[in-house]
Amino acid sequence: MAAAGLVGAALAGSPVLLVLAAPFLVPALLGLLGRPTSDPRLALELGGIRLHEGQGTTATLQVTGTDRVEQVTRVLPRVAHVATRPASGAVSVLAGADASVVALGPRRWGRPTVGDEQVALTSAWAGYRHGPVRLSPQVLTVWPQAAPYDSTAEAPQPDGLVGAHRSRRVGSGTEFAGIRSFAPGDRLRRISWPVSLRTRELQVVTTRAEQDTSVLIVVDALRDIGISGGIDGRASSLDLTVRAASALADHHVRRGDRVGMRVVGPGDARVPFGSGPRHLHRITGTLTRVVAETASVPDQTLELGVTGGSVVYVLSTMLHAPIVNAAALLSARGVPVVVIDTLGERSLDELGGRVSPAGLAWRMRMLERSALLQQLAALGCPIVPWRGRGTVDEVLRQQSRRGQVPQVRVR
Template sequence: MNGWAPTPALGRATVVAAVGLVGAALTGSPALVVMASSFVLPVLMGLLGGPDVDPRIVPRLGLVRLHEGQGTTSTLEIVDGDAVEQVTRVQTRAAYVATVPASGAMAVPMDRADARVIALTPRRWGRRNVGDEQVALTSAWCGYRWGPERMPAQQLTVWPQAAAYDSTAEAPQPDGLVGAHRSRRVGSGTEFAGIRPFGPGDRLRRISWPVSLRTGELQVVTTRAEQDASVLVVVDALRDIGVSGGVDGRASSLDLTVRAASALSDHHIRRGDRVGLRVVGPRDVRVPLGSGPRHLHRLTGTLARVLPDTSPMTADSLELGVTGDCIVYVLSTMLHAPLVAATALLSARGVSVVVIDTLGERAMDEIGGPTSAAGLAWRMRILERSSLLDRLAALGCPVVTWRGPGTVDEVLRQQQQRQQLPRVRNR
């Protein structure tokens, strides 16, 4: 409906007032005059307050990018709305978006401070279409109504929750220029490496005078270089196991994967490392190595657009395409043989690979109980998965369960010690 139109209430009041006055004139009954007069005043006020200018409604979102669990507002800006007395909004419920009011429907006076405002709180990462609603405006004394008019939906980008994560372990193979990780090579740093005789090009401030006086010749202190590391985060989006309950509810496997990838990326970016991303799923998304807040924004935005693959698995092989010294975090449920094989191949090539299990705890009641057909199939699949994980561990590829801060500390320390030993790489 476009433009202002009389409301059914105004039509009913007009008919009742007219019938009452005509009946009073024909019968001469004062009672009918009294009854009809109570409808005449609202009719006259509604007709006199009829608007002559069509309003224009502009929906606005307070924030279009935010983390899951944070809040924003959906506000209506009404232009040329001087004649509007009441605003009615009925908003379509979006998946994983909580609203205040909970029903998404409100009818409030125009002059109220909280008029035209609906609070939105996304409960899960991803892209959410919000603001798909119908809006109706009513003039004074409920005389005329404008609408209902459908407002177009707006897209809200919800980033994964910034989970608390920290790690005290250093990268086993730092390969950059400047960073916070101790390198095996000698360079300009703060970690003591040894003392050697003074040579051409050595800085005078590196001279160790106590040792030089004791030995009779100049000796200098050598230190280890401090470098940044290259980190590749591999996200398994081939399937989403379980049902997501939002940021405060039970997490599906893809929830754990995306939130863990966001936490790892944030941690390494803040330490000055270069981080890349590979999403294995319906769309093969690759984000090259980079550093800095702007790159972290790009990584988080890419994770918010991850969609699980719902097509049948057809690929027999998978190549992750990792070259050089790089730490690779594979965040996966480890339920698909091609990804397991690609991970084992990287580990055999000497790449520092850490598999982070994001399957989580799955109750058998979710799939019909342990004795149902689905339950028996799931138990068999878990047995096959356990065999695959044991074979990965036998190849020297550690598998850890995501548990938040300190998840990969121990395995990184073990890999750092292993890097000190001679090794043979398979090319």
């Protein structure tokens, strides 16, 4: 433009063009002098690719291969439930330490794809521009938040090896079970000397065995009801389900139980029974991949493949027949089943009010669901809403008591 102005001034004989074009000379000359001699290489480095929802990481841009970069523009795509700092997800700054770091904060569990940002670099005086270049995307693994959960209840029918639950079987635990006559093989330290002296016959104290149990967590991913607001906002039904499943798995693995998981929904993921931190890692990793079903759900029978002795937690909105039928079937077989209602509180305002078509349909659906839950409760299957700490304590104690009495089971 400077050259055009000067040539125009000479051709037209107009000195005013000289005055108007003169300010463009310096930027043009200095811009040309700052020509980069090599193509820069760009790489994105994430501070961490595995984190819990609510935690943050950084996306650092590494520019190598050139030293003539003056300014950097980074434009990150908007990813659902991933907050950025700056909030706009776009920065235009001088090259340096500040330019290379953008903070990322996933607000919801899952596997968001980040890093496919566009980057443009400019040389001094904006003489040359490189890009915009799209960087390769990377996948973050966002584990569900470790919800505060604890339970003091014991498993109703522990049937494993060594664990923390009192078994009905007599064994080498600490809980008093009774006193009986000494038999060959009994340990001497089990002898109750006061009773033996009184009865003039050796008596030993028996205790209840302490065993672990197997816990199956059934995750209903047939629908996601509500809109997820991330960790700071309202929770959708799938948010509640996944966070509750994570908390339950964490609790039982810490107690030494064998935990398995079945995701009913797309992919039909299954985690076999296992224990230990690595197994917990596997379960939470599977939970991050849970997505809600979007197709219609056929009313087919769902076989969970559970044998007696396991405790089954069904985390569900109880809106679909396969899950309800499976819970009813297991309960009728005598398997301890606890249905944890993860529908949560839903406002009819989201559906346009109580008398809107969607609101009316929802209310009718809730009436049907209520009747279904009553029938399920009548079968002896407890249903509790998820409320964190102590959610299942009372029902597990009831199941333990019920486990002491003889039952007629459907085979």
